[in-house]
Amino acid sequence: MTTAPAARRPGRPARYRLDELLHVVVEQFNARGYDATSMEDLARATGLTKSSIYHHVSGKEELLRLAVARAVDALFAVLDEPASVQGPAVARLEHVVRRSVAVLAAQLPYVTLLLRVRGNTGAERWALERRREFDARLADIVRAAIDEGDVRADLDPRLVTRLLFGAVNSIAEWFRPDGAHGVQEVADALVATTFRGLRRD
Amino acid sequence: MTTAPAARRPGRPARYRLDELLHVVVEQFNARGYDATSMEDLARATGLTKSSIYHHVSGKEELLRLAVARAVDALFAVLDEPASVQGPAVARLEHVVRRSVAVLAAQLPYVTLLLRVRGNTGAERWALERRREFDARLADIVRAAIDEGDVRADLDPRLVTRLLFGAVNSIAEWFRPDGAHGVQEVADALVATTFRGLRRD
DNA sequence: GTCTATAAATTGATAGAC
DNA sequence: GTCTATCAATTTATAGAC
Numbered sequence: 001m002t003t004a005p006a007a008r009r010p011g012r013p014a015r016y017r018l019d020e021l022l023h024v025v026v027e028q029f030n031a032r033g034y035d036a037t038s039m040e041d042l043a044r045a046t047g048l049t050k051s052s053i054y055h056h057v058s059g060k061e062e063l064l065r066l067a068v069a070r071a072v073d074a075l076f077a078v079l080d081e082p083a084s085v086q087g088p089a090v091a092r093l094e095h096v097v098r099r100s101v102a103v104l105a106a107q108l109p110y111v112t113l114l115l116r117v118r119g120n121t122g123a124e125r126w127a128l129e130r131r132r133e134f135d136a137r138l139a140d141i142v143r144a145a146i147d148e149g150d151v152r153a154d155l156d157p158r159l160v161t162r163l164l165f166g167a168v169n170s171i172a173e174w175f176r177p178d179g180a181h182g183v184q185e186v187a188d189a190l191v192a193t194t195f196r197g198l199r200r201d
Numbered sequence: 202m203t204t205a206p207a208a209r210r211p212g213r214p215a216r217y218r219l220d221e222l223l224h225v226v227v228e229q230f231n232a233r234g235y236d237a238t239s240m241e242d243l244a245r246a247t248g249l250t251k252s253s254i255y256h257h258v259s260g261k262e263e264l265l266r267l268a269v270a271r272a273v274d275a276l277f278a279v280l281d282e283p284a285s286v287q288g289p290a291v292a293r294l295e296h297v298v299r300r301s302v303a304v305l306a307a308q309l310p311y312v313t314l315l316l317r318v319r320g321n322t323g324a325e326r327w328a329l330e331r332r333r334e335f336d337a338r339l340a341d342i343v344r345a346a347i348d349e350g351d352v353r354a355d356l357d358p359r360l361v362t363r364l365l366f367g368a369v370n371s372i373a374e375w376f377r378p379d380g381a382h383g384v385q386e387v388a389d390a391l392v393a394t395t396f397r398g399l400r401r402d
Numbered sequence: 403g404t405c406t407a408t409a410a411a412t413t414g415a416t417a418g419a420c
Numbered sequence: 421g422t423c424t425a426t427c428a429a430t431t432t433a434t435a436g437a438c
Contacts, residue, residue, distance in 0.1 A: 215403060215404095216403080216404085217403090249403095249404075249405095250404070250405060250406080252404075252405065252406080252407095253403065253404050253405070256403060256404075257403090
């Protein structure tokens with residue numbers, strides 16, 4: 001007797017795949033904040049009961065972990081793109097900035113959530129650790145750009161990195177896919193207002 | 202029989218003034234997040250009981266309200282300084298940026314909390330409203346600087362404002378009074394990396 | 403001004419039927 | 421895969437003594 005190919009019983013079709021569930025959940029986390037969102041809130045938003053949610057995940061924290069992992073993966077993928085590892089450091093930096101803005105826009109709810117984690121749970125502390133790692137990789141590029149003589153040497157690389165990606169990350173606070181500014185326009189404006197200061201005259 | 206001048210009974214001296222209490226509370230709110238901080242957490246951190254805290258304030262939300270109001274007041278005071286209302290707009294903008302960084306550093310825990318409010322409570326919605334008002338005032342200055350020909354006209358004033366103050370606000374995420382960078386150094390670096398992009402050549 | 407004791411509601415999570 | 425029913429712990433807040 002072999003295992004039947006997951007025959008679906010007619011009465012109750014599966015309402016959610018995990019990624020669809022996650023989509024609704026992350027919206028709630030962003031609207032109310034992770035801690036202020038109860039499983040009851042999530043049940044209401046998904047149209048499921050609390051119990052049904054526990055069928056998909058082990059608990060609230062796993063929902064957070066899955067969501068921030070998605071954002072982390074997307075951002076780290078940028079660092080591995082050819083244009084992030086080849087060529088002059090100042091060009092690599094601009095590429096990473098532009099692509100980070102693009103990823104932020106494309107994965108807006110997930111990146112927004114990632115940028116708000118506080119460190120209360122294990123999942124949050126893991127996310128903070130990865131963010132620090134990302135920042136360190138960026139600072140390396142800034143440092144290289146200084147060494148190559150394309151970025152002013154009178155500024156601390158760590159400080160420049162923080163301010164530059166502070167501006168990048170702040171985009172998550174107000175960017176909307178259907179808003180007044182397109183991704184390209186935002187990235188252009190950011191590069192224009194920062195790189196002209198970064199580049200040596 | 203007149204009212205006695207608040208004779209303090211020897212047994213239990215007042216442990217806290219409201220602002221001292223608030224100092225401890227805001228530290229907790231920032232460390233755990235407002236929603237994740239329970240009155241029990243606050244009791245432990247202050248060394249008081251939950252009941253005693255309710256003697257000072259009406260509840261958790263009033264603590265939040267008092268804290269964010271302090272940050273809002275300090276930031277709006279910057280807009281009323283003489284150098285924020287007199288002279289060329291581009292100079293006023295630089296002054297507001299530098300002074301905002303200074304206020305952020307001086308009132309770090311309170312501004313940090315303000316920048317994290319989500320809008321769940323009345324106090325939070327009030328804070329978000331004031332932040333929008335602050336942003337609008339800034340955008341006015343940027344617009345004036347464009348009109349006066351000192352800032353590039355090819356960028357949207359609202360967008361420039363958001364990116365510029367996104368960088369300013371991000372400072373709250375990592376700045377520490379005893380850290381590697383002084384307030385002056387941070388403000389200088391920020392102005393250097395942004396205004397050289399903003400100023401017309 | 404601070405305490406002990408406790409109320410009323412909500413929370414994250416589980417058991418077990420269908 | 422979703423449900424009803426329920427639990428134990430925690431949460432915000434109050435009552436009343438000293």
